[in-house]
Amino acid sequence: MTPTPDTAAEKAASFDLAARVGLGMFASDVASRDTMGMELVCCEPGRAVMRMVVKPLHLNGHQICHGGFIFTLADSTFAFACNSHNRVTVAAGCSIEFLKPGQLGDILTCEGLEQVLQGRHGIYDMRVSNQRGEVVAMFRGKSAQIQGTVIPE
Amino acid sequence: MTPTPDTAAEKAASFDLAARVGLGMFASDVASRDTMGMELVCCEPGRAVMRMVVKPLHLNGHQICHGGFIFTLADSTFAFACNSHNRVTVAAGCSIEFLKPGQLGDILTCEGLEQVLQGRHGIYDMRVSNQRGEVVAMFRGKSAQIQGTVIPE
Amino acid sequence: MTPTPDTAAEKAASFDLAARVGLGMFASDVASRDTMGMELVCCEPGRAVMRMVVKPLHLNGHQICHGGFIFTLADSTFAFACNSHNRVTVAAGCSIEFLKPGQLGDILTCEGLEQVLQGRHGIYDMRVSNQRGEVVAMFRGKSAQIQGTVIPE
Amino acid sequence: MTPTPDTAAEKAASFDLAARVGLGMFASDVASRDTMGMELVCCEPGRAVMRMVVKPLHLNGHQICHGGFIFTLADSTFAFACNSHNRVTVAAGCSIEFLKPGQLGDILTCEGLEQVLQGRHGIYDMRVSNQRGEVVAMFRGKSAQIQGTVIPE
Numbered sequence: 001m002t003p004t005p006d007t008a009a010e011k012a013a014s015f016d017l018a019a020r021v022g023l024g025m026f027a028s029d030v031a032s033r034d035t036m037g038m039e040l041v042c043c044e045p046g047r048a049v050m051r052m053v054v055k056p057l058h059l060n061g062h063q064i065c066h067g068g069f070i071f072t073l074a075d076s077t078f079a080f081a082c083n084s085h086n087r088v089t090v091a092a093g094c095s096i097e098f099l100k101p102g103q104l105g106d107i108l109t110c111e112g113l114e115q116v117l118q119g120r121h122g123i124y125d126m127r128v129s130n131q132r133g134e135v136v137a138m139f140r141g142k143s144a145q146i147q148g149t150v151i152p153e
Numbered sequence: 154m155t156p157t158p159d160t161a162a163e164k165a166a167s168f169d170l171a172a173r174v175g176l177g178m179f180a181s182d183v184a185s186r187d188t189m190g191m192e193l194v195c196c197e198p199g200r201a202v203m204r205m206v207v208k209p210l211h212l213n214g215h216q217i218c219h220g221g222f223i224f225t226l227a228d229s230t231f232a233f234a235c236n237s238h239n240r241v242t243v244a245a246g247c248s249i250e251f252l253k254p255g256q257l258g259d260i261l262t263c264e265g266l267e268q269v270l271q272g273r274h275g276i277y278d279m280r281v282s283n284q285r286g287e288v289v290a291m292f293r294g295k296s297a298q299i300q301g302t303v304i305p306e
Numbered sequence: 307m308t309p310t311p312d313t314a315a316e317k318a319a320s321f322d323l324a325a326r327v328g329l330g331m332f333a334s335d336v337a338s339r340d341t342m343g344m345e346l347v348c349c350e351p352g353r354a355v356m357r358m359v360v361k362p363l364h365l366n367g368h369q370i371c372h373g374g375f376i377f378t379l380a381d382s383t384f385a386f387a388c389n390s391h392n393r394v395t396v397a398a399g400c401s402i403e404f405l406k407p408g409q410l411g412d413i414l415t416c417e418g419l420e421q422v423l424q425g426r427h428g429i430y431d432m433r434v435s436n437q438r439g440e441v442v443a444m445f446r447g448k449s450a451q452i453q454g455t456v457i458p459e
Numbered sequence: 460m461t462p463t464p465d466t467a468a469e470k471a472a473s474f475d476l477a478a479r480v481g482l483g484m485f486a487s488d489v490a491s492r493d494t495m496g497m498e499l500v501c502c503e504p505g506r507a508v509m510r511m512v513v514k515p516l517h518l519n520g521h522q523i524c525h526g527g528f529i530f531t532l533a534d535s536t537f538a539f540a541c542n543s544h545n546r547v548t549v550a551a552g553c554s555i556e557f558l559k560p561g562q563l564g565d566i567l568t569c570e571g572l573e574q575v576l577q578g579r580h581g582i583y584d585m586r587v588s589n590q591r592g593e594v595v596a597m598f599r600g601k602s603a604q605i606q607g608t609v610i611p612e
Contacts, residue, residue: 024214031219035188035210057188060232061177066184067244068225075221079213091220093552093601095248095401097448099424115433116441118405123444125431127421135422138429140446142403142552246399246448248554250601252577268586269594271558276597278584280574288575291582293599295399295556330520337525341494341516363494366538367483372490373550374534378527385519397526401554 014045018084022048024151025083032076036069040080046114048080054106065102067137073110074126074139081112081124082143086153089122089145096139100130107131110139120145167198171237175201177304178236185229189222193233199267201233207259218255220290226263227279227292234265234277235296239306242275242298249292253283260284263292273298320351324390328354330457331389338382342375346386352420354386360412371408373443379416380432380445387418387430388449392459395428395451402445406436413437416445426451473504477543481507483610484542491535495528499539505573507539513565524561526596532569533585533598540571540583541602545609548581553600559593566590569598579604 022043032038032050036058041049052058052073060066075094082089102108112126126139175196185191185203189211194202205211205226213219228247235242255261265279279292328349338344338356342364347355358364358379366372381400388395408414418432432445481502491497491509495517500508511517511532519525534553541548561567571585585598 026214028216029214029219030209031211031213031222056183058184060184060229061179061182063181066182066225066228067247068221068228069184071224071228071247072219072221075219075224076213091251093248093250094220094224095246095446095554097246097429098244099422099427099429115431116405116444118441121405123403123405125421135424138422138446140401140444248401248599250582252575252580252582268584269558269597271594274558276556276558278574288577291575291599293554293597332520334522335520335525336515337517337519337528362489364490366490366535367485367488369487372488372531372534373553374527374531375490377530377534377553378525381525381527381530382519397557399554399556400526400530401552403552404550 017086018043018045021084021086021150022080025080029076036072038073038076043080043084045084046081046117048077048084048112049109050077050080051107051109054102054104054108056104059104065106067098070098070102070108070128070137071096071139073108074128074137075141077110077112077126078124078139078141081114082122082141083150086149086151087145088148088150089143092142092144094139094141096137098137100134100136102130102136108136170239171196171198174237174239174303175233178233182229189225191226191229196233196237198237199234199270201230201237201265202262203230203233204260204262207255207257207261209257212257218259220251223251223255223261223281223290224249224292226261227281227290228294230263230265230279231277231292231294234267235275235294236303239302239304240298241301241303242296245295245297247292247294249290251290253287253289255283255289261289323392324349324351327390327392327456328386331386342378344379344382349386349390351390352387352423354383354390354418355415356383356386357413357415360408360410360414362410365410371412373404376404376408376414376434376443377402377445379414380434380443381447383416383418383432384430384445384447387420388428388447389456392455392457393451394454394456395449398448398450400445400447402443404443406440406442408436408442414442476545477502477504480543480545480609481539484539488535495531497532497535502539502543504543505540505576507536507543507571508568509536509539510566510568513561513563513567515563518563524565526557529557529561529567529587529596530555530598532567533587533596534600536569536571536585537583537598537600540573541581541600542609545612546604547607547609548602548604551601551603553598555596555598557596559589559595561589561595567595
């Protein structure tokens with residue numbers, strides 16, 4: 001885990017920074033925003049929430065949401081959660097378990113949470129649920145921090 | 154592994170069936186064909202190859218191909234490979250390791266191969282490479298056959 | 307998730323059942339108890355805790371705890387957590403991320419928690435920590451319930 | 460992949476080195492050799508084969524081989540395969556799919572093969588089969604080379 005902020009002021013600053021990182025990343029993320037139609041609900045230190053409505057463009061040959069796009073929703077959420085400390089962080093590997101299909105019109109919400117951040121390496125868990133609260137998929141991502149900040153400090 | 158066809162005629166029939174399954178699935182797969190711009194290179198018994206050129210619509214905030222779309226290319230290839238025997242088959246879980254980013258203009262080719270098919274459960278490995286032969290990602294999918302055929306027998 | 311028990315009496319009964327399932331399984335688990343030297347700290351509905359001290363028998367050629375034995379500690383904890391409802395449940399697949407080595411004399415504690423239980427399929431997360439609170443490994447298991455009860459109902 | 464040896468002499472040298480690395484590692488690997496009773500069948504450049512007979516010490520509460528020990532067999536094979544180039548290499552993460560249980564008396568053979576080695580990072584696939592040729596488990600490991608050689612060069 002990241003060091004706990006000592007004061008209320010530090011905590012507010014870390015939330016403010018995460019929100020600005022989120023907005024900055026999302027503004028230039030054509031894939032998530034334009035191609036997939038995702039919405040960034042929130043970006044906090046070590047946590048992010050995104051949402052996507054299943055539209056015709058997301059359907060595969062079985063007329064359900066392509067599993068790759070459920071993964072993509074989770075992977076984007078993972079990116080926001082793991083970059084929220086304003087250290088450029090990339091995905092090293094991910095796994096996903098599919099529990100229920102996404103149907104046309106479903107509202108898929110993904111919540112991502114930091115589980116471990118030790119040195120440069122982190123593990124984040126994403127849970128994708130539908131509008132009935134059913135779990136559609138569980139995703140785990142492993143991250144590695146590289147050089148640089150996401151937005152100027 | 155699936156039972157080995159006994160004769161050349163049976164082998165030809167299994168390849169013909171797989172090709173028709175592939176064309177049938179691809180025709181109605183809006184996500185892979187239209188949204189992502191993938192091409193189905195071949196669909197054979199227990200094997201499929203797909204290709205995708207990285208375009209501006211695939212780029213994330215780091216201006217590289219969204220990892221979710223590399224996953225989606227592999228997941229589609231997995232779907233063709235595991236449905237190639239004309240038994241409806243779904244993905245149960247998948248993992249991916251990212252080895253190199255996909256850059257704008259890269260031609261990503263994914264080859265998927267059946268590793269095990271025992272009863273209803275299979276394991277398939279997908280390898281995504283770029284036009285320089287570098288491995289971009291390795292994906293492993295676990296499949297489960299359910300009721301029904303993909304195209305009429 | 308399993309249905310929430312309605313009353314305090316039902317809750318007490320579900321904890322009592324889980325404890326008895328745990329003791330019953332552990333008594334005949336030669337691998338975990340005798341070969342590995344694990345201790346079952348607790349078995350509750352959807353949760354288990356196990357502990358293992360790293361001894362010379364656990365060391366590999368690098369003179370650190372064999373990663374397979376860290377996996378085994380997590381896999382045992384997973385088995386107790388997913389069988390705690392007294393439905394025979396087996397592991398379908400697991401993944402592990404290694405974050406720190408286990409050194410001779412380290413006290414490894416593994417806590418396992420049910421994340422999802424929908425129908426017959428569940429997902430459980432195990433966290434292995436050492437005596438300094440550092441995370442040694444994160445393990446995720448996917449379970450499937452089969453026929454039968456672990457102990458007579 | 461590692462650079463292809465240019466000559467027959469270089470190829471023979473790389474096989475000789477891998478064999479010596481294997482013997483050196485196995486000699487001091489108490490966990491694999493003594494605790495688990497594994498046998499190292501061969502260690503070649505990017506490939507290893509190990510074998511283990513399921514004995515009473517391997518049985519869990521269901522009286523089948525503990526899944527953790529099947530993982531351990533695969534993880535050891537992975538270690539030999541990824542260290543076979545005589546660069547010290549550690550496991551970063553692993554996943555396993557269990558396909559069949561291991562019964563008392565079963566002879567489990569694990570073959571591990573290098574799939575990718577790009578820079579310091581590699582991916583290796585292990586297949587565990589029983590004496591009837593049935594696949595018991597499929598394991599995938601991700602490796603990272605660190606400083607040093609396994610045996611003096």
